[in-house]
Each structure stands twice: as C-alpha cells, then as structure tokens.
Amino acid sequence: MQLPLKLERQSSQTLQSQIFEQIRSLILSGKLRPGMPIPATRSLSEQLGVSRNTVLLAYERLIAEDYLQTQEAIGTYVNFHLPTDSLVLKTSIQSPVFSKKPPIKRHPVLFQGRAQKLINPQQNQFTVDFRVGRLDPHSFPVKIWRRLLLRHLSSGGANLTEYRNPSGMEALRKAIVNHLGPARGIAVTPDQVIVVSGSQQALNIVSRLLINQGTRVVTECPCYQGAAYVFESYGAQLHPVPVDQYGLQVLKLPSTPASLAYVTPSHQYPMGSTLSLKRRVQLLDWAGRVGAYLIEDDYDSDFRHNGSPLTALAGLDPYGCVIYMGTVSKSIGAGLRLGYVVVPTELVEPARTVKALLDSGNPWLDQAVLADFISSGNYAKHLRQIRRIYLHRRDCLIAALKLHFGDVQLSGLDGGMHIVWHLPSNFPTAIEMQTLAQEVGVGIYTLERGGAYDYGYTEHSERTLILGYSSVPEIQICEAIARVAKAMDR
Ligand SMILES: Cc1ncc(COP(=O)(O)O)c(C=O)c1O
Known part of the structure; x- marks a missing residue:
C-alpha cells in the first residue's frame, strides 16, 4: 500500500514532521482506519525519496502519541484506541494537500433506476x-469444482495474465452449444454465444443494443423484477401483457410496433406456467409481424418434473428474432455469476462490443472450470x-x-x-x-x-x-x- 503523502522540500517544516502530520491527518480524517497496516519504514522511505531514519523518527513519534502501534511479526498499524482528545483536526496540522477547498457544485447523477430484490434482509x-x-x-459440486479449479490454475499460464476474447472462452462457448442442442433443441454456432456474468448482464447488454428513451418493451405481467427494472433504467416504456395458466396471453400482445418482448416460456416467472406450443408459434409470428426481438429467459428450464420439456422459442424461431439467455445461477450457484446469451447473427458484433466495453470479458479461470465441468459430463450428472x-x-x-x-x-x-x-x-x-x-x-x-x-x-x-x-x-x-x-x- 502506498500512502498519499506529499512532501514540500522548500518548506520550513522538517521532512520528518511533515510525514508525522500528514499521517496523523489521514488517521483523524478516517482515511486510515483503526487496524489498517502502515507501510514498512523502508518502503515509505523509498516512496518518498527520504532516508529511512526520517521515516523511522516520524513513526516513533506517532507511536509515542498513540496514533500507531507496532507488533513483531505483524508490523505497524493504526491504533485501535486513538487518543480521544485529538479526534478533532487542529488547524495546525493542515498541510497544502489537506487544506479545505470551497464546496464544489457537482454535476447531478443522471442514472435513475431501482435494483431488484435478490437478497432478503430478514x-x-x-x-x-x-x-x-x-x-x-450442500448441492454445490465442491469436490469436482476444486479439482478442476486447481488443474486449470496450474496450467492456465498466459490465460491468467492476458486479456482474452470478451465474448468468452471458445471451449466454454462450444460446450454451451453442445448442451443447448439436445437439451433445448437450439442449433447455433459458438460465435453467437456470449459468456456473461449472469442473465442480469445479458439483460443489460441487450438493453444497451435495443433500448433508448421511450422504446416500447413488452413484458409478461407479472414478470421478473430484475428484467423490468433494467429496461426501465434504459428509458424503456414498459407494456405489460397478462399471463394465465398457459403463460403469456399472446392474443393480448399489442398490434403496434414494439422493439422487444421479454418472456419466460419454460416456467413463467413468477406464476410458473409453461407457454403452450401453440402460443409459442403465435408469439414468434407476432414478433415477425411487428419486427420485435424476443428475449427468452430460460432461467430454470433444467428442471422439468412432469413430461418432456418443450423446445425453446430459440429452437422454433423462423425469423431469427430470439435472443436466448441461460444461467448457471439455478443449477450450480448464483455466486458464480456466470451465464450466457445467444444472439441472432446480426447482433453478434454489437453485443461483443458492448460486452468488451462493460468488462473486457468474464474471468478466464471460472470459464475454464465451467467448460470442463460441462464437457466432461459432470454437469449433466x-x-x-x-x-x-x-x-x-x-x-x-x-x-x-x-x-x-x-x-x-x-x-x-x-x-x-x-x-x-x-x-x-x-x-x-x-x-x-x-x-x-x-x-x-x-x-x-x-x-x-x-x-x-x-x-x-x-x-x-x-x-x-x-x-x-x-x-x-x-x-x-x-x-x-x-x-x-x-x-x-x-
Ligand atoms: C426469471 C429470472 N431470470 C433471471 C434471474 C437472474 O439470473 P442471474 O443470476 O443469472 O442474473 C433470476 C433470478 O432469480 C430470475 O428469477
């Protein structure tokens, strides 16, 4: 850690006393908190270009006045019990770095939005x-995960130190494609797959591509908070369409143009219905007619308890309009923050660009482990x-x-x-x-x-x-x- 100290060589104050006062200011202003470690005298003297003895003497004074403590094997750190009478900054210890500046009128925060409630405070x-x-x-596959993690950590080499394709690791995108074919009836190429940090990021990428102020977005009603709030935050005008026991009531879709519709056909969130095949076809026809993209959120389709799963919308799509989202949050763990989005070919490049702008790609190690987990057959098991x-x-x-x-x-x-x-x-x-x-x-x-x-x-x-x-x-x-x-x- 480097301390933000600035020494004035021309000052009448000695270097040692400038170090003392600036560290004391950092402590009293709460920037250095009780228990935080302080750099060793050697490294601070190198940072500041002063003799080690100068730093040592400043530290000794801070220790003597109870601002710092030192312990063998641990080093020097901010005292847990600061001298109470010095909790108020005295004017004498102000230096040019910490001097009071006139209040600044800042630019207002332009973002407006609310966050989905995924964590229950109670x-x-x-x-x-x-x-x-x-x-x-207890269902997390700890043993296998640990084994794969260690294996890829040992052999990762430059993958751990270099930037990689922001769309994600090729082996993982191939494994996802191979999983989606038989499991969801979706035939796509690895190029169309973008690895994301959970469906939430996929929703943000798609919104960035297709939504601006006033864009009409259809959602199921009721629907998933995380999706509605994302669209809203990009300025979408939401258009609710009710659901019944067969899923979205497609005959109630608007006949006027909409850019996007967000649906959960496998297991409607939250009402739990499955969109019938007839309605799937009607929904796709509607999208073809009004020129809309459909976001298919297939969040928990891995769990079908009665009957066989219906082919995903993306597997029935004659118009190339379905954007398919998958996640491991419901099958392996939400803590991994891993998912994927499969986009129509014309969106591949723009989506990859947005992903690059967002975070330059997901962590390589997590992707390598997941790729191996899927392709080794462990995911299916x-x-x-x-x-x-x-x-x-x-x-x-x-x-x-x-x-x-x-x-x-x-x-x-x-x-x-x-x-x-x-x-x-x-x-x-x-x-x-x-x-x-x-x-x-x-x-x-x-x-x-x-x-x-x-x-x-x-x-x-x-x-x-x-x-x-x-x-x-x-x-x-x-x-x-x-x-x-x-x-x-x-
Ligand atoms: C319908 C639905 N879609 C997506 C998600 C979020 O998935 P992720 O963790 O991949 O962002 C959830 C989370 O509960 C969900 O209920």
Whole structure:
C-alpha cells in the first residue's frame, strides 16, 4: 500500500514532521482506519525519496502519541484506541494537500433506476426460508469444482495474465452449444454465444443494443423484477401483457410496433406456467409481424418434473428474432455469476462490443472450470442429481400444504424450483400470510417480496404466494408448513 503523502522540500517544516502530520491527518480524517497496516519504514522511505531514519523518527513519534502501534511479526498499524482528545483536526496540522477547498457544485447523477430484490434482509430471522430460486449450498459440486479449479490454475499460464476474447472462452462457448442442442433443441454456432456474468448482464447488454428513451418493451405481467427494472433504467416504456395458466396471453400482445418482448416460456416467472406450443408459434409470428426481438429467459428450464420439456422459442424461431439467455445461477450457484446469451447473427458484433466495453470479458479461470465441468459430463450428472432432489422437495411441499390446509390451489408444479399458492377468499391475504409465517420464523413470499414485478397491482397480487422449495430439506418443509398452519389456527 502506498500512502498519499506529499512532501514540500522548500518548506520550513522538517521532512520528518511533515510525514508525522500528514499521517496523523489521514488517521483523524478516517482515511486510515483503526487496524489498517502502515507501510514498512523502508518502503515509505523509498516512496518518498527520504532516508529511512526520517521515516523511522516520524513513526516513533506517532507511536509515542498513540496514533500507531507496532507488533513483531505483524508490523505497524493504526491504533485501535486513538487518543480521544485529538479526534478533532487542529488547524495546525493542515498541510497544502489537506487544506479545505470551497464546496464544489457537482454535476447531478443522471442514472435513475431501482435494483431488484435478490437478497432478503430478514433472511437471518427465518429458521426455514422458502425464498424463490435458491440452491441448497450442500448441492454445490465442491469436490469436482476444486479439482478442476486447481488443474486449470496450474496450467492456465498466459490465460491468467492476458486479456482474452470478451465474448468468452471458445471451449466454454462450444460446450454451451453442445448442451443447448439436445437439451433445448437450439442449433447455433459458438460465435453467437456470449459468456456473461449472469442473465442480469445479458439483460443489460441487450438493453444497451435495443433500448433508448421511450422504446416500447413488452413484458409478461407479472414478470421478473430484475428484467423490468433494467429496461426501465434504459428509458424503456414498459407494456405489460397478462399471463394465465398457459403463460403469456399472446392474443393480448399489442398490434403496434414494439422493439422487444421479454418472456419466460419454460416456467413463467413468477406464476410458473409453461407457454403452450401453440402460443409459442403465435408469439414468434407476432414478433415477425411487428419486427420485435424476443428475449427468452430460460432461467430454470433444467428442471422439468412432469413430461418432456418443450423446445425453446430459440429452437422454433423462423425469423431469427430470439435472443436466448441461460444461467448457471439455478443449477450450480448464483455466486458464480456466470451465464450466457445467444444472439441472432446480426447482433453478434454489437453485443461483443458492448460486452468488451462493460468488462473486457468474464474471468478466464471460472470459464475454464465451467467448460470442463460441462464437457466432461459432470454437469449433466449434477443436473440429474439435483433434479431428483428438487422433485422430492416439491412433492413434499405439495403434500404438506394439502395436509395442513386442505384442498389448496397450486400452480407452476411442472417444472422449476418454486410453486405458486393461490389463496382462497376465506384465507388471510398474501401479505398477512407472509407476516404470520414470518412471526413463526418461516419465509414465504408475496409476488412483490419474492422478486416479481406486478406493475403495482394485478389480479394475482393480493392472493398469491410463491414458495421456493429447492433449498429446503424435506424434514424442514413439513415442520415449517405445520408451524404456519398452527399460527393461522391461533
Ligand atoms: C426469471 C429470472 N431470470 C433471471 C434471474 C437472474 O439470473 P442471474 O443470476 O443469472 O442474473 C433470476 C433470478 O432469480 C430470475 O428469477
């Protein structure tokens, strides 16, 4: 660490006392905080071009006045207990570097936006949390990941030190293409794939390409908060289209031009429906007719519990209008911040440019490990394992709700990682149920609190709860639902 000290050689003040006062100012102004290490005398003397003895004497004085402490094996650091009488900066210690400047009228912050609520600030209060889209930390493939990580770390060479293709590592893009063919019926080339830091970044890249102030963007209603908020932040004019048990109501799409529509056909977020094949074809025809691009967010399509998965929109697309987004956040872990976007050929170059401008590409090591994980067959094996676990947890949650609440109306059961509970009119509202469960340490969520965006209000807002089951072991599911039922009885 280098300290921002500036010595005045012409000053009447000695160099030693300038060092003393400037370090003291840094401490008193909070720029050097208690416990922070201070450079060794040798390195500070080299930095400042003064003798080591000058620095040593300044340090000795700071130690004597309790600003610094020193300990063998640790070195010198800012004292945890600063002298209280010196907490106010005295005018005598102001130097040219720290002198007060007149207040500056700054340019206003131009960005306007809100952030999606992915982290629950109350989650530590819950003994059992049915938050949507969460993975069980025990399901992370630690052993294999560690092995692959060490292997690529040892052999990474220049990949660890050089910039690489901002679109992502070729081996990973090939592995993704090979996965998408059989799993989602999508035939594309690795060139069309851009590795991103989660779907959230893909949404930003696409928005940068296609949205400016007033651009019309269609979304499902309700939809995923993270998507609606991104579009909004780029100035989009959002156009909600309602969903029912078959997904987006395509006959309610606007007949006037729209640049973009954002959809979750596999497992509508948050309502859980699957877009029927008929509607998929109608949606593609609509996009072809009005000249819109479709963003297909396939966030949790790896988990199909009943029947075979339908071919993705991107696999049915005759117009070359689908932008397909995938993520490992729901299959391996959101902490990896890895995903991909597959773009139509005319968007490849502009999307690669935006990605380069954003971050010059994802970290190489993570990409190498994921590429190996997928192409070695470990990803498919991992998916098979967690699919089985999620299916058991889903069944357990359904059984527990039926046992304690009778003939419950549920939807979104065929796939994904959460179910939707439609509360009857003789039940408390969704917000009341959420509060009631919270009081007994159980997290269940309304649409808004569960990361959905309902444009302020929909017919579902008041009487819909969403419950994620993927991160909760069966024994806890049964016990927690019993607890909520008991609280409701009371
Ligand atoms: C519908 C939907 N899409 C995308 C995401 C975010 O994915 P990522 O972590 O890849 O940004 C989520 C996260 O919960 C989601 O629910």
